Amino acid sequence: MASAKGLQSLIPQKRTEVKKSTKKEKAGKNRENIYLIDVEDIQPNPNQPRREFDQDALHELAASIAEHGVLLPIVARKIQKSTEKGSQVQFEIIAGERRWRAAKIAKLPRVPVIVRETRDERHNLVLSLIENVQRENLNAIERAVAFKRLLEEFELIHEEIAARVGKSRxxxxxxxxxxxxxxxxxxxxxxxxxxxxxxxxxxxLNTEKAQRILFSKIQKEKLSVRGAEEVARIFKARIRRAPVREGGSERGALEDQIKAKLGVRVRILKNGKRGSLSISFSDKEELDRILKILLS
Structure with missing residues (x-):
């Protein structure tokens, strides 16, 4: 494993100064330069999709960083921040806040950073969300919230989001x-x-009541995913075997209206929020007549 010293020898160490590495890039135009930047000159991104940081895991990462350094550079953009002393260059994290936090715990003075140029605020927000989904270990809800922002705020469709984050629709x-x-x-x-x-x-499961029952069973009985899927299958089978007729005068009135129109016996069945309409016929001629009425 590469040591922190080995990495730092390839990176310029001037404080917050963006300067090309002295080591020539030989891998082509798509290679990005890495800079060492003071941790105090870096700030978190307010649009970071991650909302929770496991403190135990963060301290474990800090211990690893203290020994080996930050092996995967943080991605940030350069911003101008007004202070009492005037305008100051700062770097806002696009991806890698967890590594930055751990580096601060490990008391590293500087961390490796890839500085990205962004065209405008909208582009920066999209880039930040996509970088975090691609590179960070987000939980499923944090990832869903990020997708929702891309869907609603930036009007990307599911296929476009999938293409940008390297996932399927x-x-x-x-x-x-x-x-x-x-x-x-x-x-x-x-x-x-x-x-x-x-x-x-x-x-x-189609109803919130059924969902809550299964959720409770998963927690109380510590069901595996396969166990939860089996319970869900049993729930759905029970519902299919026990359809409930929609009761009361409203159901009867609807059945009478349809019967008057078609001239045959009909039955309305309800299954949760869903349901079915049963139409009886005696032979093919009667079926053809009913179809003619329905399709006319």
């Missing part, structure tokens, strides 16, 4: 569906109490 769509869960379940996903696989099993 289905992955983006399924991740966004997590935000449809009750808040208590979203919080459990964020904390790691239940996994994204558990959440998919819960989302396969």
């Amino acid at each position: 289905e992955f983006v769509t399924n991740t966004l569906r997590l935000l449809g869960l009750p808040s208590v379940m979203q919080e459990s996903i964020s904390r790691g109490s239940i996994s994204e696989g558990h959440a998919r099993a819960i989302l396969s």
